[in-house]
Amino acid sequence: MSSAIINGKEIGQEIRGAVATRVEALKAKGVTPGLAVILVGDNPASKTYVANKQKSCEQIGMFSELIKLPEDISEQALLEQISELNTRSDIHGILVQLPLPKHIDEDQVIQAISPEKDVDGFSPISVGKMMLGQDTYLPCTPYGVMKLLEHSGIEIAGKHAVIVGRSHIVGKPMGQLLLQKDATVTYTHSKTPDLPSFTKQADILIAAVGRPNFITKEHIKEGAVVIDVGINRNEQNKLVGDVNFTEVCEIASHITPVPGGVGPMTITMLLENTVQAAEKELE
Ligand code: GUN
Numbered sequence: 001m002s003s004a005i006i007n008g009k010e011i012g013q014e015i016r017g018a019v020a021t022r023v024e025a026l027k028a029k030g031v032t033p034g035l036a037v038i039l040v041g042d043n044p045a046s047k048t049y050v051a052n053k054q055k056s057c058e059q060i061g062m063f064s065e066l067i068k069l070p071e072d073i074s075e076q077a078l079l080e081q082i083s084e085l086n087t088r089s090d091i092h093g094i095l096v097q098l099p100l101p102k103h104i105d106e107d108q109v110i111q112a113i114s115p116e117k118d119v120d121g122f123s124p125i126s127v128g129k130m131m132l133g134q135d136t137y138l139p140c141t142p143y144g145v146m147k148l149l150e151h152s153g154i155e156i157a158g159k160h161a162v163i164v165g166r167s168h169i170v171g172k173p174m175g176q177l178l179l180q181k182d183a184t185v186t187y188t189h190s191k192t193p194d195l196p197s198f199t200k201q202a203d204i205l206i207a208a209v210g211r212p213n214f215i216t217k218e219h220i221k222e223g224a225v226v227i228d229v230g231i232n233r234n235e236q237n238k239l240v241g242d243v244n245f246t247e248v249c250e251i252a253s254h255i256t257p258v259p260g261g262v263g264p265m266t267i268t269m270l271l272e273n274t275v276q277a278a279e280k281e282l283e
Contacts, residue, residue, distance in 0.1 A: 003226070003248075003255040004152075008144075011151045012264035015272065020060040022275050026282070027061065033278035034063040035093040035119065035270075036085045040078065040104070041071035046097045053095070056267045062274065063090065075104045079112050086114040092281065093119030093274035098169075116280070119273035122169070130173060133180055137273045142174040144265025145206065145227055146181070152254060154204070154225050157182035162199050164188050164215065164242070165208030170229050174206050195219065207242035217247040226252040229262050 023033055035057055039050045050066060057064035067081060078096075085094050094117045100106050110118075115125040121139035129136035138146075149156060161183040165171035175185045188198045190209060199205055199219040207215045208229035220226060230242030241258030249255050256262055 002250065003252040005249075006148050006152050006227075006254050006256045006261060008148060008256060008261040008264045011148055012144075012268040014151070015147060015265075015268050016056075016060055019268070019271050019275050022279070023061045026275070026278050029282060031278055031281055032061075032063045032090070033093075033275050034065065034091045035095065035274045036065045036067060036088075036091045038067045038069065038078070038081065038085075038094070038096045040069045040073060040097070040100055043099070046099075050097050053267055053270060056271060057274075060271060062271065065091070071101050073104075075108065078104060078109060082109065082112040086112075086117060091117065092277035093117055093270075095120050095270070117277060119270060119277055121173075121273070127168075127173070131176060137276070138177065138269070139169060139173045140266045140269040140273065141170050141229060141262065142177050143269040143273075145174060145229070145262060146177050147269070148227065148256065148262065148265060149204070149225070154254065156204070158184075159203035160184045160186065160201055161204040161206065162186045162188060162202035163206045163208065164195070164199065165190075165206075165210070165229070167208065170208040171206075174208065174229075178204070178206075209242050211242055212240045213242070213244040215243040215248065217244070217251055220248055220251045222251055223253045224251070225254045226256070227262065228256050228258050230258060231263060 037050050054064045085091050094113045096109055110122045113123055115123055118126045119137050121137040126136045161178040163171050163175045166189045175187055179185045196219045200221050202224050204225045206227045212232040212234050226248055228241035228243040232240050234240045239259050
């Protein structure tokens with residue numbers, strides 16, 4: 001068997017089209033959705049991510065402002081910058097690109113973002129609301145994975161979803177969102193003994209460990225849906241996921257490629273969250 005490929009680029013484009021229509025409608029009412037992106041320092045990967053976010057905003061007619069701050073900026077100065085953005089009426093969403101330099105307390109910074117503008121969904125208030133199933137901004141990557149599953153017609157209720165990875169950004173919220181759709185969820189991670197004994201039970205496997213080709217055919221049940229959240233560079237500097245695609249696509253029923261799977265969905269959902277924030281201005 002060869003898996004059906006879940007095309008995140010295509011699904012992302014379709015959703016972005018719908019988001020662009022909502023941007024037009026907002027603009028007709030005098031509101032241009034605005035996203036502020038704060039980039040601290042010169043991390044090359046962060047610079048690329050931020051440039052992609054800005055380009056995507058422009059492509060669908062949104063306003064985006066990049067605030068570049070030096071590596072040695074004080075935590076206090078960064079917090080002041082966020083306070084100012086919290087009060088600006090042209091900014092509906094605020095994103096602080098992570099990771100931050102070591103001398104800055106990330107938790108303090110994320111907490112400083114007004115929950116109404118927390119389009120990354122990382123603040124304790126957003127996370128708490130998500131846990132309770134209340135209306136809030138969902139973290140973009142797990143939200144994007146839910147959209148991929150939905151658009152691919154994959155049933156979630158009653159399925160066993162196994163998450164590999166327990167990060168605040170992906171693993172933990174991913175399990176919550178699947179649970180809310182009535183999946184049975186198992187969390188595993190790098191210290192789980194005999195990992196294949198868990199992953200082999202998965203109807204839906206989410207790989208979010210951040211290790212190239214970590215998930216092999218020994219981890220997969222025949223017919224499983226495999227979602228690869230990993231973005232790693234291998235020895236040849238090529239982008240690869242957490243899943244050994246060549247091996248696993250012989251066994252899985254559906255699989256996301258890297259690149260072109262989950263990646264394009266993260267920015268798509270950021271755009272969606274920001275438009276949602278702007279729409280609240282008119283409520
Ligand atoms: N760094 C890596 N991924 C992300 C993300 O989704 N949001 C932010 N703010 N920083 C990141």
